[in-house]
Amino acid sequence: MERGSIPVSSLAGGVDLQATLESGQSYLWWREDGNDYGAGTHGDDGWYLTTTRATGEPAVVRVRQADGRLEWESTVDADPVLRERLGLADDLPAIRASAPDDDLVQDAYDEYWGMRIVRDPAFPTTVAFICSAQMRVSRIHGMQQSLREAFGTPVDFDGETYHAFPTPDQLAAATEEQLRDLKLGYRAPYVERTAEMVASGEADPDDARGLPYEDAREYLTRFVGVGEKVADCVSLFSLGYLEAVPLDTWIRTTIEEYYSDCDRGTYAETSRAIRDRLGGEYAGYTQTYIFHHRRTNS
Helix, strand or coil, X not given: CEEEEEEHHHCCCCCCHHHHHCCCCCCCXXXXXXXXXXXXXXXXXXXXXXXXXXXXCCEEEEEEEECCEXXXXXXXXXXXXXXXXXXXXXXXXXXXXXXXXXXXXXXXXXXXXXXXXXXXXXXXXXXXXXXXXXXXXXXXXXXHHHHHHHHCCEEEECCEEEECCCCHHHHHCCCHHHHHHCCCHHHHHHHHHHHHXXXXXXXXXXXXXXXXXXXXXXXXXXXXXXXXXXXXXXXXXXXXXXXXXXXXXXXXXHHHHHCHHHCCCCHHHHHHHHHHHCCHHHHHXXXXXXXXXXXXXX
């Protein structure tokens, strides 16, 4: 077992681990105590777990925020994993400075200051957001846990057995019926076909990485069940396109109530307009703060 810690004071703008991992960005982490998505107290020191294949074989990473540090435990060196997956190199004060100086935005930043944009692995992120259509965040999270337990590789850690997120090969071998049994519903064939595409080499969401942003979003829509909104989620929460603004129900309502001049009728044009309004290069950050602020205070 390896252990380490990262001082919060060493991170530009600090970090709010709970907001980062429970704000609808990532469905690949879970709380050890089961108090995910509102069941716990904001700012507590609960442990979060995920799995990584950074060294080839799957390994569990456990992290919590306590006493001014991010404390971690793993069978691998989790420091670089956490710095990448949690966006710890992002300069939050500079990002906030690029955002509009209006009450909605500033209230959102004040309430969840330290929340960061994750960079989760591309295939699991794509699967998670295919499952996200018309679902509460807690249900989406539960689906990913069910996929892990049904098809993922077992990983022993600290006396317990966990499961890595299924590889494309493992998920492609699942039948639609098996996926429906996990309550994926009409999303089951989408997940099955997307896994087959990646497993066969037909396409891979990682291949969008490095393309111009709108080209990356267009590339991602080739996967079954991935429209423009889901493609924006993968772009933002996996591939590092911090300008991406997924136009989900909460953000569309925000546009209607606060930024009505940004509604241009089509997804592409509205996306460009709200992206410019929310700060351009870092618009996805501001969008995520607004999303979490409005969802949790609704």
